[in-house]
Amino acid sequence: MLLPRTATSLLHRRTARSTFTSITSTWRRLHHSNSLQVRAMDSQLDTYFKQVDSSATTFIDRLRQAVAIPSISAEDNHRPDVVRMGEWLAGQLKSLGAEVELRQLGKQPHKEHLDLPPVVLARYGNDNKKRTILVYGHYDVQPAAKSDGWATEPFELVVDDKGRMFGRGATDDKGPVLGWLNAIDAHQRANIDFPVNMLMCFEGMEEYGSEGLDDLIKAEAKKFFADADAVCISDNYWLGTEKPCLTYGLRGCNYYSVEVSGPGADLHSGVFGGTAQEPMTDLVRVLASLVDTDGKIQIPGIMEQVAPVTKEEESLYDGISFTMDDIFQSLGSKTTIHDDKKDILMARWRYPSLSVHGIEGAFGGPGAKTVIPAKVVGKFSIRSVPDMDIAKTNSCVYKYVEEQFAKLKSKNTMKVFAQHTGKWWAASPKHWNFSAAAKATERVWGVKPDFTREGGSIPVTLTFEEATGKNVLLLPMGSSTDGAHSINEKLDKRNYIEGTKLLGAYLHYFAQEPQTVRGDERVFIITTPIAHRVSRRRWLAEPVLSPYNTYESKSQPTMSSTPLRRAAPLIFPARGKHTATVFFCHGLGDTAAGWSNAVQFWQRDRRLDEIKFILPNAPIRPVMLNGGMLMPAWFDMNGLYTSPNSDYQLCCLDVAGTNESHEYMRSIINDEISAGTPSDRIVIGGFSQGACLCVACACASPIKLAGAVGLSCVVKEGMPHEKRVRDNDINKTMPIFLGHGDKDRVLCIEGGKATEAFLKGSGYTRVTFKQYSGLEHSANLEELEDVATFLATTLPPKGHLYRTTKGTGSPSQSYSLVCYETEPKDVDLFIIIALPGFPRPTRGIHVEKHHSIKQTASMTPNHQLIHPIIHVMRRECQTAIDDSRLTTD
Numbered sequence: 001m002l003l004p005r006t007a008t009s010l011l012h013r014r015t016a017r018s019t020f021t022s023i024t025s026t027w028r029r030l031h032h033s034n035s036l037q038v039r040a041m042d043s044q045l046d047t048y049f050k051q052v053d054s055s056a057t058t059f060i061d062r063l064r065q066a067v068a069i070p071s072i073s074a075e076d077n078h079r080p081d082v083v084r085m086g087e088w089l090a091g092q093l094k095s096l097g098a099e100v101e102l103r104q105l106g107k108q109p110h111k112e113h114l115d116l117p118p119v120v121l122a123r124y125g126n127d128n129k130k131r132t133i134l135v136y137g138h139y140d141v142q143p144a145a146k147s148d149g150w151a152t153e154p155f156e157l158v159v160d161d162k163g164r165m166f167g168r169g170a171t172d173d174k175g176p177v178l179g180w181l182n183a184i185d186a187h188q189r190a191n192i193d194f195p196v197n198m199l200m201c202f203e204g205m206e207e208y209g210s211e212g213l214d215d216l217i218k219a220e221a222k223k224f225f226a227d228a229d230a231v232c233i234s235d236n237y238w239l240g241t242e243k244p245c246l247t248y249g250l251r252g253c254n255y256y257s258v259e260v261s262g263p264g265a266d267l268h269s270g271v272f273g274g275t276a277q278e279p280m281t282d283l284v285r286v287l288a289s290l291v292d293t294d295g296k297i298q299i300p301g302i303m304e305q306v307a308p309v310t311k312e313e314e315s316l317y318d319g320i321s322f323t324m325d326d327i328f329q330s331l332g333s334k335t336t337i338h339d340d341k342k343d344i345l346m347a348r349w350r351y352p353s354l355s356v357h358g359i360e361g362a363f364g365g366p367g368a369k370t371v372i373p374a375k376v377v378g379k380f381s382i383r384s385v386p387d388m389d390i391a392k393t394n395s396c397v398y399k400y401v402e403e404q405f406a407k408l409k410s411k412n413t414m415k416v417f418a419q420h421t422g423k424w425w426a427a428s429p430k431h432w433n434f435s436a437a438a439k440a441t442e443r444v445w446g447v448k449p450d451f452t453r454e455g456g457s458i459p460v461t462l463t464f465e466e467a468t469g470k471n472v473l474l475l476p477m478g479s480s481t482d483g484a485h486s487i488n489e490k491l492d493k494r495n496y497i498e499g500t501k502l503l504g505a506y507l508h509y510f511a512q513e514p515q516t517v518r519g520d521e522r523v524f525i526i527t528t529p530i531a532h533r534v535s536r537r538r539w540l541a542e543p544v545l546s547p548y549n550t551y552e553s554k555s556q557p558t559m560s561s562t563p564l565r566r567a568a569p570l571i572f573p574a575r576g577k578h579t580a581t582v583f584f585c586h587g588l589g590d591t592a593a594g595w596s597n598a599v600q601f602w603q604r605d606r607r608l609d610e611i612k613f614i615l616p617n618a619p620i621r622p623v624m625l626n627g628g629m630l631m632p633a634w635f636d637m638n639g640l641y642t643s644p645n646s647d648y649q650l651c652c653l654d655v656a657g658t659n660e661s662h663e664y665m666r667s668i669i670n671d672e673i674s675a676g677t678p679s680d681r682i683v684i685g686g687f688s689q690g691a692c693l694c695v696a697c698a699c700a701s702p703i704k705l706a707g708a709v710g711l712s713c714v715v716k717e718g719m720p721h722e723k724r725v726r727d728n729d730i731n732k733t734m735p736i737f738l739g740h741g742d743k744d745r746v747l748c749i750e751g752g753k754a755t756e757a758f759l760k761g762s763g764y765t766r767v768t769f770k771q772y773s774g775l776e777h778s779a780n781l782e783e784l785e786d787v788a789t790f791l792a793t794t795l796p797p798k799g800h801l802y803r804t805t806k807g808t809g810s811p812s813q814s815y816s817l818v819c820y821e822t823e824p825k826d827v828d829l830f831i832i833i834a835l836p837g838f839p840r841p842t843r844g845i846h847v848e849k850h851h852s853i854k855q856t857a858s859m860t861p862n863h864q865l866i867h868p869i870i871h872v873m874r875r876e877c878q879t880a881i882d883d884s885r886l887t888t889d
Helices: 005-020 024-054 056-067 076-095 170-189 213-220 279-288 311-319 324-331 341-349 390-408 432-445 459-468 493-512 592-603 655-674 689-699 722-727 749-761 781-794 842-851 874-882
Strands: 099-103 111-115 119-124 132-138 164-166 197-203 230-233 245-250 252-261 353-360 375-384 413-422 450-454 472-474 490-492 523-527 563-567 570-572 580-585 611-615 620-623 629-632 682-687 707-711 736-741 767-772 800-810 813-821 829-834 869-872
Touching: 024 056, 024 170, 024 493, 056 076, 056 170, 056 493, 076 099, 076 111, 076 119, 076 170, 076 197, 119 213, 132 170, 132 459, 164 170, 164 493, 170 197, 170 490, 170 493, 213 459, 230 432, 230 459, 230 493, 245 432, 245 472, 252 279, 252 390, 279 353, 279 375, 279 390, 311 341, 324 341, 341 450, 375 390, 390 413, 432 472, 432 493, 459 472, 490 493, 570 592, 580 592, 580 655, 580 689, 592 611, 592 781, 655 682, 655 689, 682 689, 682 781, 689 707, 689 722, 689 736, 689 749, 707 781, 736 749, 736 781, 749 767, 767 781
Parallel strands: 132 197, 132 230, 230 472, 245 450, 580 611, 580 682, 682 707, 707 736, 736 767
Antiparallel strands: 099 119, 119 197, 164 490, 252 375, 252 413, 353 375, 523 563, 570 611, 620 629, 800 813, 813 829, 829 869
16 A cells, blocks of 8 residues: 555655665764864865975975986996985985885896896885875986086086976986975974875886886785775876876887897998998888888887777867977977877877887997997887787787898898887776875865876886786876986976975875775666556666676576666775675665765774675665655565564565565675685675665575674564574574664664564574664764674684684683784784683783783774784794693694
8 A cells, every 4th residue: 555645755755864864974973074184184284385395495405315326227337326326215214214125126137247226115104094005106217418418417406597406317206206205204394194104115227127126016916015005106297387187097118129230340431331231221221111200100010909099088188288389398399290289199198109219339429430330229119008919019010120121131130129018007087096186286286187198108007006906196296398318307396396295285185085986887687576556756876886896796686577777786895815705785765885985984994904895786666665766675665663563564565575685685695605705704784674684684594604784674573584584504603793773763773672682582692782872773983883893803804824723811711813924024923812702811911921912903992802913923923822721723
């Protein structure tokens, strides 16, 4: 029976307040808290900016010291200078209080007489309540000599009257690297709490192909870099000179050498000119055949790999702040191939290019010399773009060069090879990391940044993205006229000082930016029997999109003929190594997105780093409770359990819909198990209607699960799966956490207590019920924290299991001692002590007292299950393990 329209409207308004915004009170508190945080951040940034301005002279002097070290990685004789630069940088970081390691990489490939420069790995801050940013830069530079045409000595920082700071490495990349140090320095001087933990990776071989760095990044991805929430690199440039930008794409770079040799030694042209085939002549002809004067690559198979440009993509170039005068100023001339802004930008970013760089072995000094070189090596590169493949590109180059040389019919010999290769890279500018940087840019520079791609290559960008799985942002400091790699390289004082402000502001916004990202929505169709009249009024869900990827069950249930829409779940990957999964279902009228902030709150707890969260979406179905209105619902219902006298049957009358949702949950759980997650490392839970579904589903599950969570739910006699819940013995020992507000007027507190009684009466031995004073039909921070503790207890981090022992602290207190290998060099093991139902045990205190175990995680009061994490040295832990009163499991 349908309710009268007036009653339906009134009920809808009442229910909308309680179910559509099921966690409104919590998020109001969070919003108020966030507003206070924003105001506090604004004040801190004002203070920080003033400090940067007052420290400008100090920061410029720091850059002057760095520029004075000729850290040229491409020249063997300067290798000691590169090492010295790394050591100087490490010293600067140590003086600021950072933990620093100079990681040795071994010998340089093909130059075994040289050691690779060390990578500077540093950490500043180790607060597990803060986010962690990983920043990369390089301290090596390109070759430079006054004789190349420099107006000043290249390794002396010279500041002219226009505020231009000339010196090799000023903009590439010593200035930006020191910007991070300056940010730390200014926070300390201004007595402002540093908003994040910062991991730093500064290398000394970037200008020579980053030899050895890829292996280090891959090796440390789950170790030193494991805590990183995102990556930021400042090693590129603005598109022009006035408007800042954020970069989300780079071209790759394949660098080739063509070697031509003939005579046994260099020859005199007066004696042998006209009598010997000259390698230089052959090489020039081959190089000239690679590209025409309009920049078109002549090698077959290169352009064919390039992804086609769509009209939508092409339209993006129209709004970018860039003029032809900008490119003319950067060039120092008007010798552009194209005369149109869009063509220039697409040639720079979207299409590959081929450039000839020089000839090794040829006479290049001033004056005249009539030598015929016996061997010459030509050097050129191809900048690659999506979807070019490195191996295929190499094959095309080798084939073409060999064909061109064969056409010369020369008696000289030729070989072509790639010195190094690097793939193109493209990221999503919609990621929250980019949002934080955009807000910081607008705060410092007063304008919204352009989102750009770049023609240059930073191969390590792709390596960081692939190895860590984190978003990578390019946040430039310098402008287009800085002349990196050229003579008279410079960094404007304005960009250096304001850039330091930007880096610091970015860290503050990074610390607070909500971690939500929208991608491409996928909606799939399910069918279920509906016997009710569907109202013409429709509830349309806001698009629900996964922050990282969409998720569909491989085995969607099909139960009848009425098609209903269901959005794909939101998926939040584990922050660390994935070993467990939590499914959490929203309430009536809500969507998965409504609980995304709760997941982000939980993911700040490092005890949950190994947990992936999946938030399923209920299908859009008619709900009799709201007059047949279409809304997200796990099953239909025609009443609420507002008091102990309410008709519970009205809350769960839709047996078919309940069965369909149970089957759907089982299907996606089975998908997760098939993907490699053990069933005993899976917890399912939810809020309100989603909790009713998940608690019953977990208890009736034919496979053993780790646990269940029910917030504001009623599961009792009369529900569709009552018999299966009562009779199923598989999960009777499964821990179940129930939380309920005592002011809940939608599903009353008596319903929550009835749920506890029903489950315990059905033989479930580990049911915990907690009542929250003053809480209505919503969740608050206390309840969310209790859920986090329950999850940390039920799904403890596995890490790399070293040894498990069991013991007793007293006749009434038992505990387990689980040792895990950890990654930092100074910490070999950490221990988790699980204390079910008891405060800290006597034995735990004894171990800590007598074996000097250092506690590093705070003890949370009022929690029945405590998980302190304790760091120990291996010898101390071994002493505890070898104690005769502990038995090996």
